[in-house]
Amino acid sequence: MIELKTPAEIERMHVAGRFVAEVLAEVGRLADVGVNLLDLEHHARGMIKDRGAESCYWDYAPSFGKGPFRNVICLSVNDAVLHGLPHDYTLRDGDVLTADLAVGIDGWAADSARTVVVGNAAEEDLRIIRATEEALEAAIEVARPGNRLGDLSAAIFAVAQEYGYPVNTEFGGHGIGRTMHEDPHVSNKGRAGRGLTLRPGLTLALEPWLARTTDRIVYDADGWTIRSADGSRTAHSEHTIAITEDAPLVLTRRAAERPPSAAQSTVERAR
Incomplete structure (x- = not known):
């Protein structure tokens, strides 16, 4: 069942979204060589507690997970891309780190993810991060009244194709509002004009x-962390948005974040 939100309800989601953006910005700032994933988890946990927010991940127990999730943030490194379970791992120079966070404030949720490189970045890692960022912005751009859900999926897939990356369709976007996961599912591959x-x-x-060279995934023994099946590096970008009468509203945009420009896109694809 799909629930349309009122402007007042969207603004309440925006409150949660701004906080999610703040935490992800802080986690990205703190992620450095020698920092342990558990330190980042505990820092995020403290920020959530201080704000009086509620983690959408704590005690989350979907059919694909192994027992309830007992952390407040997903932290995935290198070939891990989704649902990374924070554990005793110290970040190294060149590691690719994805942080994914969803919280609720006063009964309304927001969800966002970003990928950063720790220390010195390899060009190929920056390229796949840029691909996910551009794919996200392309989907946001067509998120307008009268368009179809398939237009969003097609926009994401088109950018992935331009970069030459395969696309997995087992996990994708989703509705969000009173809970973290609502209808509809938003695939990262689809046909424009459909849905x-x-x-x-x-x-x-x-x-x-x-993932750089595969669309297949494998699970860690922890039952949560999802990796590329061939060990190739990965990236993940996510925003919570609202469809409005005018332009799409990005509820989780970080203060210093700027959408990729067309000129940057051309340069990156040429590399």
Whole structure:
């Protein structure tokens, strides 16, 4: 069941979204060589507690997970891309780190993810991160009333194709609002002009994620962490957005974040 939100409800989601953006910005700032993943988890946990927010991950127990999730943030390193279980791992120079966070404030949720490189970055790692960022922005751009859900999926897939990256369709975006996961599912691959018609009040978490050379995934023994099947490095970008009468509203945009420009896109694809 899809629930359209009122402008007042979207603003309440925006409150949660701003906080999610703040935490992810702080985690990205703290992620450095020699920092342990558990330190980042505990820092995020403290920020959530101080704000009086509620983690959407704590005690989360979907069918694909192994027992309830007992952390407040997903931290995935290198070939890990989704649902990374924070554990005793110290970040090294050149590691690729994805942080994914969803919280609720006063009964409304927001969800976002970003990938950063720790220390010195390899060009190929920056390239796949840029691909997910551009794919996300391409989907946001077409998230307008009258367009279809398939237009979002097609936009994500088109960017992945331009970069030459395969696309997995087992996990993708989703509706969000009173809970972290609502209808509809938003695949990262689809056909334009198909699917649900977008209407003002629809709120979605769009999340393109890519592995460099495979669309297959494997699970760690922890039952949560998802990795590329061939060990190739990965990236993941996600924002919670709202469809409005005018332009799409990004509820989790970080203060210093700027969407990739067309000129940057051309340069990156040429590399």
